[in-house]
Amino acid sequence: MKINKVCILGGSGFVGHHITSKLVSKGIQCLVLTRNPEQHKDLRVLPGVQLLTANIFDAEAIKPHLASCDAFINLVGILNEGRNKQGFKQAHVNLVEAAIKACHTAGISRLLHMSALNANPGQGPSRYLFTKGEGENLAHKLGHPNINITSFRPSVIFGSGDSFFNRFADLLSLAPIPFPLACPDARFAPVYVGDVADAFIHTLTDSKSFGQRYNLCGPRIFTLEELVHYTAQQLGLKRKIIRLSDRASRLQAEILGRMPGQPFSIDNYLSMQVDSICQHNNLLELGIAPKDIDDVVPLYLGFTSKQRRLSRQRQAG
Numbered sequence: 507m508k509i510n511k512v513c514i515l516g517g518s519g520f521v522g523h524h525i526t527s528k529l530v531s532k533g534i535q536c537l538v539l540t541r542n543p544e545q546h547k548d549l550r551v552l553p554g555v556q557l558l559t560a561n562i563f564d565a566e567a568i569k570p571h572l573a574s575c576d577a578f579i580n581l582v583g584i585l586n587e588g589r590n591k592q593g594f595k596q597a598h599v600n601l602v603e604a605a606i607k608a609c610h611t612a613g614i615s616r617l618l619h620m621s622a623l624n625a626n627p628g629q630g631p632s633r634y635l636f637t638k639g640e641g642e643n644l645a646h647k648l649g650h651p652n653i654n655i656t657s658f659r660p661s662v663i664f665g666s667g668d669s670f671f672n673r674f675a676d677l678l679s680l681a682p683i684p685f686p687l688a689c690p691d692a693r694f695a696p697v698y699v700g701d702v703a704d705a706f707i708h709t710l711t712d713s714k715s716f717g718q719r720y721n722l723c724g725p726r727i728f729t730l731e732e733l734v735h736y737t738a739q740q741l742g743l744k745r746k747i748i749r750l751s752d753r754a755s756r757l758q759a760e761i762l763g764r765m766p767g768q769p770f771s772i773d774n775y776l777s778m779q780v781d782s783i784c785q786h787n788n789l790l791e792l793g794i795a796p797k798d799i800d801d802v803v804p805l806y807l808g809f810t811s812k813q814r815r816l817s818r819q820r821q822a823g
């Protein structure tokens with residue numbers, strides 16, 4: 507199976523940037539369909555990337571763009587639906603339906619679909635995980651037997667441009683005051699975005715991955731409190747973390763969920779009621795050795811305190 511060009515939905519986001527640049531570095535052209543091409547001009551500078559606007563919820567609008575493509579990648583996902591009470595359903599389920607329909611009519615037989623660890627239409631504790639599970643199942647059901655689907659179910663993803671470590675870094679840097687942390691015992695196995703991108707690229711043409719659903723995790727498990735401590739340490743900040751009780755965590759989610767941009771919502775709180783860790787990490791069977799946060803995070807969260815000290819010593823010398 508030779509893939510020369512891939513059509514990507516959500517290719518303008520954090521994970522999309524990493525997958526797109528890896529694909530073009532391998533000589534595979536990328537057509538990124540986006541709602542706002544003006545906001546993502548940086549992608550255009552990559553040779554082999556085409557950025558076009560399209561109504562990605564409409565199969566008829568997607569179909570003509572697929573004519574020149576050999577495969578399809580769906581990375582669209584949202585963590586909060588804001589005031590649009592159908593937001594999760596639209597982004598995680600309706601969009602999948604439109605994408606599969608467009609693939610069927612355009613004769614595309616390969617689709618890589620981004621889901622999430624713990625996505626589950628039966629027991630998803632939050633609307634995010636519930637609708638992610640619905641979309642994942644729908645992709646496999648509607649695609650069968652003509653479209654070969656592979657789904658990816660990562661824990662929280664880290665890397666340059668992430669909204670996990672970077673968000674906590676921003677919050678911790680705001681002021682030297684105690685940091686009230688909701689769900690401090692929630693557990694994660696952060697997975698490197700480069701490893702996630704490699705999983706997509708390795709499987710693109712691998713028939714063994716057809717119909718598979720891969721859980722993707724990093725090599726270590728951390729509580730949220732440990733990860734926030736780690737972030738502060740990387741920034742050289744001393745911050746007292748106040749562990750919120752379950753009731754206080756919920757209250758914080760209720761309050762912040764009403765604020766513009768919903769920095770933390772009840773749905774986020776519910777997602778964290780189930781540990782985001784792999785019973786079986788499929789990265790290993792894809793031949794990818796998962797990178798640790800220590801290998802990557804210090805490179806983009808700023809210098810470690812040791813590097814800062816060395817840098818100061820050099821300047822003084």
Ligand SMILES: NC(=O)c1ccc[n+]([C@@H]2O[C@H](COP(=O)([O-])OP(=O)(O)OC[C@H]3O[C@@H](n4cnc5c(N)ncnc54)[C@H](OP(=O)(O)O)[C@@H]3O)[C@@H](O)[C@H]2O)c1
Nearest residue numbers: 516518519520521522540541581582583620622661662663
């Ligand atoms: N980041 C993580 O830690 C993590 C963990 C597990 C799973 N995932 C999944 O991985 C995928 C990519 O995540 P990411 O962190 O790269 O997300 P991201 O940076 O927010 O990018 C997602 C892209 O989806 C498109 N999009 C966003 N909201 C949309 C909406 N309401 N309707 C249609 N399109 C919309 C946007 O593209 P345009 O603006 O160009 O239209 C955006 O660039 C998502 O499916 C997410 O659920 C992420």
